[in-house]
Amino acid sequence: MNRIVKFVILDILRNKIVLFYTLILAVLSWSVFNLEDNSTKGILSLLNVILLTVPLVSVIFSCIYLYNSAEFIELMLSQPIKRTKIWFCLFIGLVFSFVLSFVIGAGLPLLVYAPFDVGLIMILVGVFITAIFVALAFLSSVFTRDKAKGIGIAIMLWLFFALLFDGMVLFLLFQFSDYPIEKLMVVLSALNPIDLSRILILMHLDVSAMMGYTGAIFKHFFGTNLAISIVFVILLLWTIVPFLISLIKFKRRDL
Amino acid sequence: MIEINNLHKQFGKLKALNGINLSLNQGECIALIGPNGCGKTTLIKSILGMVIPTKGSIKVNGFNIEKTNLYREQIGYMPQIGRYPDNMTIGQIIEMMKEIRSTKRLPDEALMNKFLLPGMLQQRMHALSGGTTQKVSASLAFLFDPAIFILDEPTAGLDPLAAETLKEKIIEEKEKGKLILITSHLLSELDDLITQIIFMQEGNVLFHLSVVELLQSTGEIKISKAISNILKNTKS
Numbered sequence: 001m002n003r004i005v006k007f008v009i010l011d012i013l014r015n016k017i018v019l020f021y022t023l024i025l026a027v028l029s030w031s032v033f034n035l036e037d038n039s040t041k042g043i044l045s046l047l048n049v050i051l052l053t054v055p056l057v058s059v060i061f062s063c064i065y066l067y068n069s070a071e072f073i074e075l076m077l078s079q080p081i082k083r084t085k086i087w088f089c090l091f092i093g094l095v096f097s098f099v100l101s102f103v104i105g106a107g108l109p110l111l112v113y114a115p116f117d118v119g120l121i122m123i124l125v126g127v128f129i130t131a132i133f134v135a136l137a138f139l140s141s142v143f144t145r146d147k148a149k150g151i152g153i154a155i156m157l158w159l160f161f162a163l164l165f166d167g168m169v170l171f172l173l174f175q176f177s178d179y180p181i182e183k184l185m186v187v188l189s190a191l192n193p194i195d196l197s198r199i200l201i202l203m204h205l206d207v208s209a210m211m212g213y214t215g216a217i218f219k220h221f222f223g224t225n226l227a228i229s230i231v232f233v234i235l236l237l238w239t240i241v242p243f244l245i246s247l248i249k250f251k252r253r254d255l
Numbered sequence: 256m257i258e259i260n261n262l263h264k265q266f267g268k269l270k271a272l273n274g275i276n277l278s279l280n281q282g283e284c285i286a287l288i289g290p291n292g293c294g295k296t297t298l299i300k301s302i303l304g305m306v307i308p309t310k311g312s313i314k315v316n317g318f319n320i321e322k323t324n325l326y327r328e329q330i331g332y333m334p335q336i337g338r339y340p341d342n343m344t345i346g347q348i349i350e351m352m353k354e355i356r357s358t359k360r361l362p363d364e365a366l367m368n369k370f371l372l373p374g375m376l377q378q379r380m381h382a383l384s385g386g387t388t389q390k391v392s393a394s395l396a397f398l399f400d401p402a403i404f405i406l407d408e409p410t411a412g413l414d415p416l417a418a419e420t421l422k423e424k425i426i427e428e429k430e431k432g433k434l435i436l437i438t439s440h441l442l443s444e445l446d447d448l449i450t451q452i453i454f455m456q457e458g459n460v461l462f463h464l465s466v467v468e469l470l471q472s473t474g475e476i477k478i479s480k481a482i483s484n485i486l487k488n489t490k491s
Contacts, residue, residue, distance in 0.1 A: 071338035080327040255305040
């Protein structure tokens, strides 16, 4: 198992994209914190950047990598190795490489500039977002043999979670603005890992005081330690469930 | 060694395998032949567990292949078109396979050395010619001294010299009492190797005969002629 993971990681690191990604994250993070004199503002800017780029890069790179690994998977399958193990090793390898990039690129500056608790939550959120979108890439690549289609699905997933979902929520908010739907909003946000992460971090910054009644309800819910644990459990589910579905599918797949 | 029982495989509407029953024994060198798209590669991939059968069972050394993957330790597989991770070098691929197998036995590097691969270990897989890739595939299949060889078009793409080297190696292994399953289009190449012939057509096994039987029943000296003879007879 460890050997296969090692080969996957070496293969990914040999691909310069991951190094480039680390570098970009590092440049963005350091410059954001150096440009803003207020660390809260810095965190806010970085949050938006991270919640756009991290899912995008994770989902697309992983998806392409999986299609390109068709040969590797075939080679491994002719060896005495379980299918589930191959799939799992690929997952661990990809998640590990991207988490490493994220922690080096964005994690270090966060630890230096942000308040410790917010920085830590943000790193954890980044780690989970990475894992979730790698898992979603596994899901989209296992459902179709067509590379273009698979990558298309991956991009759609990113678009949906990063942009469309917010639009839909806003639409709901305006349509039902006369009704007390704040609690529903809390539940709805659990359906999108990106939103969930964003709210979690916003609620740990002082800006939440500016967000009116909904903000207060959110703060009331997301500010507690219990809520942090619940959020991370939901994020964990978002990682495990897509991966498990892809694993079940992969076990019965013809190569 | 390999028992195949009522094997069916369907890809969507296409029936690739249509109730295959075969029994392949030790010490035989079996040619699996038939027109393009007759299900040869599907059959081979089913044995390797790459294709999941719709119906039927395969047993290797008495173990149902759905239940275990350890039987693959006993199989050396050379694919028709070897596809390898582009970024890795020949040396890395061979190292990786050795690490993954982690057998105590010494690897059989004879074929690798005859193909002069040790001098090219630094080359990356994507830069290799088709023939060299085939040499790597062949070397990997023979590396772990397995009891069963499954060779899908082994000589396609190899230069005559390399093809001859590979044939010598196959004969050597056959004499050690191993089971060798070869698919090929070029029958003349196999004349001096094989002991049995399986002819497949449209997902069915048309016949499974030993070479001696085949030649006797048709009265021909060459295998290719004998087969075309049978085919003509079955058609008319």
